[in-house]
Amino acid sequence: MNEQTAPGRVGDVRRRNLSLVLDSIARTGEGKPSRAQLAAGTGLTKAAVSSLVADLVESGLVSEVGLYRDGERGRPGQGLELSARRGVVGMEINVDYLAVGLVDLGGNLRFHSTVESRNRGLAPEKVMERLGGLADEAIAAAAAADISILGGGLAVPGLVDEQRNLVLSAPNLHWEHEALNPQDLLEGAPLGVRLSNEANSAALGELWYGAGRPDFLYVSGEVGVGGGVIIGSELYTGPGGSAGELGHIVVHPDGPACSCGGAGCLETFAGQEAIFEAAGIPEGSLGGRTELLLAALVAREPRATRAVHDAGRYLGVALASSARLMDIEAVVLGGHFAVLAEWLRPALLSSLERYAPGLLDPGNLTVSALEHSGTLLGAAGQVIRSVIESPFEFLLASKLA
Amino acid sequence: MNEQTAPGRVGDVRRRNLSLVLDSIARTGEGKPSRAQLAAGTGLTKAAVSSLVADLVESGLVSEVGLYRDGERGRPGQGLELSARRGVVGMEINVDYLAVGLVDLGGNLRFHSTVESRNRGLAPEKVMERLGGLADEAIAAAAAADISILGGGLAVPGLVDEQRNLVLSAPNLHWEHEALNPQDLLEGAPLGVRLSNEANSAALGELWYGAGRPDFLYVSGEVGVGGGVIIGSELYTGPGGSAGELGHIVVHPDGPACSCGGAGCLETFAGQEAIFEAAGIPEGSLGGRTELLLAALVAREPRATRAVHDAGRYLGVALASSARLMDIEAVVLGGHFAVLAEWLRPALLSSLERYAPGLLDPGNLTVSALEHSGTLLGAAGQVIRSVIESPFEFLLASKLA
DNA sequence: CCAATTAGTTTTCAATCTGAACTATATGGT
DNA sequence: ACCATATAGTTCAGATTGAAAACTAATTGG
Numbered sequence: 001m002n003e004q005t006a007p008g009r010v011g012d013v014r015r016r017n018l019s020l021v022l023d024s025i026a027r028t029g030e031g032k033p034s035r036a037q038l039a040a041g042t043g044l045t046k047a048a049v050s051s052l053v054a055d056l057v058e059s060g061l062v063s064e065v066g067l068y069r070d071g072e073r074g075r076p077g078q079g080l081e082l083s084a085r086r087g088v089v090g091m092e093i094n095v096d097y098l099a100v101g102l103v104d105l106g107g108n109l110r111f112h113s114t115v116e117s118r119n120r121g122l123a124p125e126k127v128m129e130r131l132g133g134l135a136d137e138a139i140a141a142a143a144a145a146d147i148s149i150l151g152g153g154l155a156v157p158g159l160v161d162e163q164r165n166l167v168l169s170a171p172n173l174h175w176e177h178e179a180l181n182p183q184d185l186l187e188g189a190p191l192g193v194r195l196s197n198e199a200n201s202a203a204l205g206e207l208w209y210g211a212g213r214p215d216f217l218y219v220s221g222e223v224g225v226g227g228g229v230i231i232g233s234e235l236y237t238g239p240g241g242s243a244g245e246l247g248h249i250v251v252h253p254d255g256p257a258c259s260c261g262g263a264g265c266l267e268t269f270a271g272q273e274a275i276f277e278a279a280g281i282p283e284g285s286l287g288g289r290t291e292l293l294l295a296a297l298v299a300r301e302p303r304a305t306r307a308v309h310d311a312g313r314y315l316g317v318a319l320a321s322s323a324r325l326m327d328i329e330a331v332v333l334g335g336h337f338a339v340l341a342e343w344l345r346p347a348l349l350s351s352l353e354r355y356a357p358g359l360l361d362p363g364n365l366t367v368s369a370l371e372h373s374g375t376l377l378g379a380a381g382q383v384i385r386s387v388i389e390s391p392f393e394f395l396l397a398s399k400l401a
Numbered sequence: 402m403n404e405q406t407a408p409g410r411v412g413d414v415r416r417r418n419l420s421l422v423l424d425s426i427a428r429t430g431e432g433k434p435s436r437a438q439l440a441a442g443t444g445l446t447k448a449a450v451s452s453l454v455a456d457l458v459e460s461g462l463v464s465e466v467g468l469y470r471d472g473e474r475g476r477p478g479q480g481l482e483l484s485a486r487r488g489v490v491g492m493e494i495n496v497d498y499l500a501v502g503l504v505d506l507g508g509n510l511r512f513h514s515t516v517e518s519r520n521r522g523l524a525p526e527k528v529m530e531r532l533g534g535l536a537d538e539a540i541a542a543a544a545a546a547d548i549s550i551l552g553g554g555l556a557v558p559g560l561v562d563e564q565r566n567l568v569l570s571a572p573n574l575h576w577e578h579e580a581l582n583p584q585d586l587l588e589g590a591p592l593g594v595r596l597s598n599e600a601n602s603a604a605l606g607e608l609w610y611g612a613g614r615p616d617f618l619y620v621s622g623e624v625g626v627g628g629g630v631i632i633g634s635e636l637y638t639g640p641g642g643s644a645g646e647l648g649h650i651v652v653h654p655d656g657p658a659c660s661c662g663g664a665g666c667l668e669t670f671a672g673q674e675a676i677f678e679a680a681g682i683p684e685g686s687l688g689g690r691t692e693l694l695l696a697a698l699v700a701r702e703p704r705a706t707r708a709v710h711d712a713g714r715y716l717g718v719a720l721a722s723s724a725r726l727m728d729i730e731a732v733v734l735g736g737h738f739a740v741l742a743e744w745l746r747p748a749l750l751s752s753l754e755r756y757a758p759g760l761l762d763p764g765n766l767t768v769s770a771l772e773h774s775g776t777l778l779g780a781a782g783q784v785i786r787s788v789i790e791s792p793f794e795f796l797l798a799s800k801l802a
Numbered sequence: 803c804c805a806a807t808t809a810g811t812t813t814t815c816a817a818t819c820t821g822a823a824c825t826a827t828a829t830g831g832t
Numbered sequence: 833a834c835c836a837t838a839t840a841g842t843t844c845a846g847a848t849t850g851a852a853a854a855c856t857a858a859t860t861g862g
Contacts, residue, residue: 007444008417010817010850016409017819036840043408045820050841067828074839075827215640229727231637238632238728239616249722250756253653253715261758262721314654320663321650321722326630327639355651357662411819411848418850437809449850451810468858475808476858
């Protein structure tokens with residue numbers, strides 16, 4: 001059963017209220033709320049908010065940004081915002097590229113760099129070395145902008161063990177049980193570097209900085225078909241950490257064998273490789289094949305059109321089943337599916353209408369708002385959220401230093 | 402986003418610790434822990450536990466049950482348990498029967514009564530009238546055993562709006578948007594009567610009183626194929642409240658049309674009606690048809706065997722997809738599937754092995770431990786859990802009275 | 803019958819919120 | 833220019849509550 005063994009202590013109240021206030025400041029976005037507005041918004045008294053904000057400002061998480069005036073009478077308030085001078089580095093290893101970004105506490109992408117890199121089959125050490133070079137760019141950018149780096153997030157296309165910094169399995173990189181040392185990428189960052197799954201991070205990126213809803217399914221069409229399940233504004237990873245494997249939902253019981261050992265999986269119909277093959281696109285680089293496919297679609301070539309149509313149809317089957325099982329009411333398409341959305345969407349919608357009529361409003365089937373930076377924002381965002389959710393621990397650490 | 406707007410007040414600490422202590426007493430089951438053991442188990446001090454227990458005993462939720470001795474030296478402790486003199490009435494409306502049960506706070510079924518009743522198509526008022534008669538039996542049983550009734554839970558086979566006491570849709574009863582007045586069944590019960598879905602209640606029953614695990618999928622094979630999703634020891638109902646609709650997962654994209662408007666749904670292969678029809682069992686009462694089917698299976702009649710085999714196969718497809726999407730690692734079969742488990746299981750397991758090899762340990766595919774009382778225990782349990790989770794509100798109410 | 807041991811209570815203290823009174827700083831009308 | 837009004841933010845007393853430690857209570861074994 002539920003192990004909620006932690007007893008409530010008097011000090012927990014402050015832990016919670018620090019988080020509540022910080023979270024309110026984060027949510028207000030461009031609003032830059034005053035202490036009085038926070039008191040009204042949270043239900044705390046002005047006295048309590050003042051005391052809490054004092055701690056947050058002292059720690060450097062929150063800054064006062066001049067006076068706030070409303071044209072009304074009365075003393076103007078001090079605007080408050082998450083400090084733009086604290087940042088987190090988001091990093092991504094994918095099959096064909098590496099990327100880093102610098103995200104400040106307010107969620108603004110202050111620096112961004114991507115390089116092509118054929119990482120499939122490369123040794124993790126080699127990849128980490130290349131990534132280290134990129135990370136150094138982000139560190140330099142932070143120094144130039146006077147941003148102090150609190151930590152980092154590293155997203156990889158595979159199943160990870162976050163606690164032990166292990167990539168348990170990343171089939172598209174040909175990695176299996178590899179130990180990474182992401183901490184080395186950002187030496188001295190007080191919060192370290194957090195490893196995460198790429199599709200999950202992209203889903204979290206959408207939640208916090210993109211098409212965020214409390215409940216949705218993010219579908220990532222990279223080399224594999226992945227997914228991220230957001231329930232109640234939180235990522236659901238399941239007891240074993242591998243929830244959201246949309247690519248291996250069975251969409252046809254008599255379908256072909258899949259690399260996962262199963263059969264009839266969505267990935268065998270809607271994975272990048274499957275689409276390229278069905279469309280008759282010859283082998284080559286990912287970018288090249290994508291361009292060929294798009295050109296074929298624009299030219300309305302029947303084979304390409306049919307390939308994407310089929311992918312959309314089976315994606316519809318998988319989404320219909322998902323919506324039934326999890327009562328999913330919104331879907332965000334990312335990666336390859338975002339690129340192909342224009343051609344994919346009609347088949348997908350008619351498939352949804354056939355298999356789960358009326359269940360999913362077409363208006364709730366959207367395309368990622370963040371494009372390529374979603375994964376970076378999500379990877380960094382996890383560290384930012386961890387501070388917002390438990391600022392007390394951060395305050396303690398910064399008091400000791 | 403997440404509306405956690407409630408500020409932490411000093412008094413919240415006590416709210417939480419009251420629940421923590423009460424929950425510890427509930428979990429220990431037959432253990433009847435002493436205050437000292439609770440202090441050790443919760444991490445609270447003995448002083449705090451004493452004070453908390455005093456409130457709980459005063460309210461009548463907890464009783465002291467004589468001295469507890471260990472054969473060791475030292476002063477013996479006072480054993481504590483959830484009061485056996487407070488109870489909740491669990492009630493169930495299903496297609497072919499009505500049932501009530503009296504459950505004490507410790508989760509013991511103290512009284513139980515079921516009557517056959519062809520409720521399909523009957524007016525809700527009529528059904529509620531019949532159920533009222535049964536409820537009166539439970540009330541009388543409670544009076545005889547000196548149990549005071551705190552509230553009740555009513556489970557129905559359909560989608561409900563718990564807040565407004567509405568059955569939004571119960572296709573197998575032919576009910577659509579019916580207003581029920583479950584409160585009338587137990588007049589004067591301080592916590593009222595809570596409406597819930599039958600499959601969800603059965604899942605909760607398994608969680609609290611049966612094959613409980615923090616994460617599992619309960620599959621209910623009643624007239625329809627339903628399900629209950631338990632995540633982190635809590636029922637997941639989704640944003641619209643209809644999660645767990647396993648019966649309408651698409652298991653074959655070219656399958657027959659389903660009553661839900663979709664096609665290829667699991668229910669068209671594994672619903673009671675579908676199995677009876679495929680097995681060639683003539684129309685008749687549910688009990689009669691079930692007996693005929695079982696007899697045919699025992700006699701190894703090919704048509705019946707094949708029907709159940711197919712149901713198992715497609716149930717395997719649905720579970721494989723569910724396990725992929727939600728990382729489900731345990732499944733509990735209930736209702737019809739529990740009855741047929743012996744014949745269903747082999748096909749189900751081989752199907753799982755084909756579509757999601759290695760994902761679900763066969764040992765984690767179990768049959769309901771509670772049989773017919775699972776739904777009643779779950780329906781009543783929801784009220785009991787609500788008290789365990791927020792005893793403070795209950796204390797307040799009982800102080801006023 | 804007393805030492806040892808364990809259960810439970812009482813007392814003192816610190817943390818932290820609320821509420822009310824207070825100070826600070828602005829606007830607008832006269 | 834000045835004051836009434838309004839809003840922001842701070843200070844301080846009061847209440848709630850758990851931690852820590854000292855204390856009382858009840859039991860066993862020698």
